[in-house]
Amino acid sequence: MSSPILFAPRGPLADHSADRRMLLLAAAALVVGTGGAVGAWVLLKSIAIATNLFWFGRLSADPAAITDNALGIWLVAIPVIGSLIVGLMARFGSDKIRGHGIPEAIEAILFGESRLSLKVALLKPLSSAISIGSGGPFGAEGPIIMTGGAIGSLFAQSFHLSAAERKTLLVAGAAAGMTAIFGTPMAAILLAIEVLLFEWKPRSFVPVVLAVLVSFLWRPLLIEAGPLFPVHHALGLSPLLVALALGLGVLTGAQAAVLSSLLYKIEDLFGRLPLHWMWWPALGGLVVGLGGLIDAHVLGAGYDSIRGLLDGSLATRVAVALLLVKATVWLVALGSGTSGGVLAPLLLLGGALGFLLGQFLPGGGALWALAGMAGILSGAMRAPLTAALFAVELTGDFAMLPLTLAASAGAYAISVLVMRRSILTEKIARRGRHVLQEYTVDPLDFLQADQVMTPAPETLPDDMTVAEALAFFDAEDRHRSYPVVDGEGRLTGLLSRSDILRWRLDGAPVAASLVEALSDASQPSGTPSDPLARIADLMVESGSGRVPIVDAETRQVVGILTRHDMLKVRHLHRTLERERSQRLPS
Structure with missing residues (x-):
């Protein structure tokens, strides 16, 4: 690469088809958003019906409230029966209903072309209820993220949309379902961006927001209506x-790391049992x-306990039980492969730790x-970002956002230092799939051809004969290919070593000119303003490792880009991220 790489801004390329797709998805999102809300209502009603029956x-x-039951010691049997039913549903219905819900949605997005089945859409909320x-x-x-996602995916499949469009509607349905359950629209949008979408594009952002x-x-x-746990802390924030x-964020980040590690150790222990996985949920139950015999507050979703932590009404004894017993039963039950979400249990466990520490900190247990x-x-x-905003949207106390943001930052920092993956992506990684949760801009998307190409490359005239071309390539230090141009320097083709070898084997007429002998005169080419990503696509489509760069108006060859140049760009980009320098600009 003989020319320097310049990081210069470039105006957006017009793509009217992309605009039309965005409008189409935005219209579809209105239906998917309604489906997500109805799915959330059905799930909550199903949970209430199951609770009353059991x-x-x-x-x-x-x-x-499960805590109002009068079953005594017989309550031990209820979770076993429910878990056994879930195990049977997973075995004879669909094994995709097992687990958290969010990892399965991520896996469908990244590796399953965003296709979810009607069976999952029906069985996931039922099994979770x-x-x-x-x-x-x-x-x-x-469960509602999986169910709402299935609604969006099924709607997209009904209209034969692309994988990228299915992904958008899947995520739109998932975010809509979360919004209906918790009443946290901003956090749902951020969850879509930070965890599910793996992109930042108008095509996906606008439909998700509308849903x-x-x-x-x-x-x-x-x-x-209103926040799920309305609380207002009449306390001014201070440094x-x-x-x-x-500091509390650091502690909860460590807590999250321990819980994630224990969860997958327990999952491994279940995997060693000489029993079919269908029976594991019953053991977890x-x-x-x-x-539940120790403290019935650890049973169920625990929304009443979350409310008690946030308004400060929960007894300290119950908070201790939540921190220890809830963690144990949640880890074992989730590790057994039954169906259920992680957000509410995490809220309880982090909230219990903060509540107990808050007995010794200014502001009281509810604040912490x-x-x-x-x-x-x-x-x-x-x-x-999702976590910081989710907490304040749950309570409606937006004045506490700096506090939750500080806690989120501290926990995030510790998490990335001590955990290889999140509790969500670890499950996917254990299936042999790697998920990177870092957003970066691909240098191939924002660099242009003229910033990387070799300018004024050596060319061959199109009136050169085959015999002259054979002799030319017999010399040492020849490149793999050369642009072929007419008398005015306009591109007419590309001569490569493979052409020379074919001519030698097939006995091409040595008197023929290059313009006559080249099999493909419609050589793919780029222009100086093309993004490198387009040039890379041309290389893949044409099978050529070298693409001539021509003036957009005259078609005269002004440069050439090679596959090696592309690799150099990626290497330089990574080098700039890692290398440190004290040199000041002159």
Whole structure:
């Protein structure tokens, strides 16, 4: 690469087809957003029905608290029965209903062309309702993300959309479902960006926002209006509180790392059992039932306990039980492969740690429960912005955003230092797939051909004979290929060593000119203003490792780009990220 690389801005390329696709997806998102909201309503009602049936023997869709049951020691059997049903559904229905929900959605997006089946859309909420309703220590967010995603994916498949468009609607449905459950539209959008989309494009951002807004508008009609856990802390933030929040974030980040490590160790232990995986959830349910005997607050999603942590009404004894017993039953149950989400349990565990530490910190336990919730979500999911905003949207206390942001940053920093992957992507990695949760700009997308090409390359005249070309390539230090130009320097083709070898083997007429002998005179070429990504596409499509660069108006050859030049760009980009220098610009 003989010319320097200049990092210069470039105006956007017009793509009217992309604009039309965005409008099409935006219209579809209105339907998907409604589907996500209805799916959330169905899931919550299903959980309520399952709770009433399992714990109180009545058919009702009204909310019920598991802690009000009077089963005594017999409550141990309820989680076992529910988990056994889930295991049977996974074995004879679809094994994709097992697990958190979010990792399965990520895997479908990255490796499954964003295709989810109708069977998953139906069985995932049903299995999760049975699991949570029978006392499983899970939240509804993972299942609704999977269910809402399935709604978006199925809608896209019905209209034969592309994989990228299916991904957009899958994520739109997932974000819509989360919005309906928690009433956190901004956090749902950020979750889509930080965890699910793996891109930042208008094509995906606009439909996701529209789906979330539609779901948010449906929520007061279907579920309830306002924050899920309305709390207001009449406390002004100070540098001390923000610093303490940063410290708490470090602790919750470490807590997230320990929980993630233990979860997958437990999963490995289940994998060594001489039993079919269908029976594992029942064993996990037994542990859940025993935990419920210690304290019934560890059973179910635990939204009442979250509310108690955030308003400061929860007893310290219960907070200790949540921190220790809830962690145990959640890890064992999730490691057994049953169906349920991770957000609500993480909120409880991080909130309990913050609540207990808050007994010794200024502001009280409720304030630090909020910071702990933000911290553990950030550390476990590697989604710091989502976690910071999710905590304040849950309460409606946006004045506490600096506090939750500090906790999220502290937890995120510790998480990336001590954990190789998040609690979500570790599950995918254990299936042999690597997921990178870092957003970077590909240098091939923002560098242009004239910033990297070799200018004024050596060319061959198109009236050169085959015999002269054979003699030319017999000389030493020849490149693999050369642009062929007419008398005015305009591109007519590309002569490569493979052409020379073919001519030698086939006995091409030595008196013929290059313009007559070349098999493909419509040589792909680029222009100086083309992004390198387009040149790379040309290389793949043509099978050529060298692409001539021509003036857009005259077609005269002004440069050439090679595959090696592309690799140099990537290498230089990584070098600039890693190498340090103290040299000041002159």
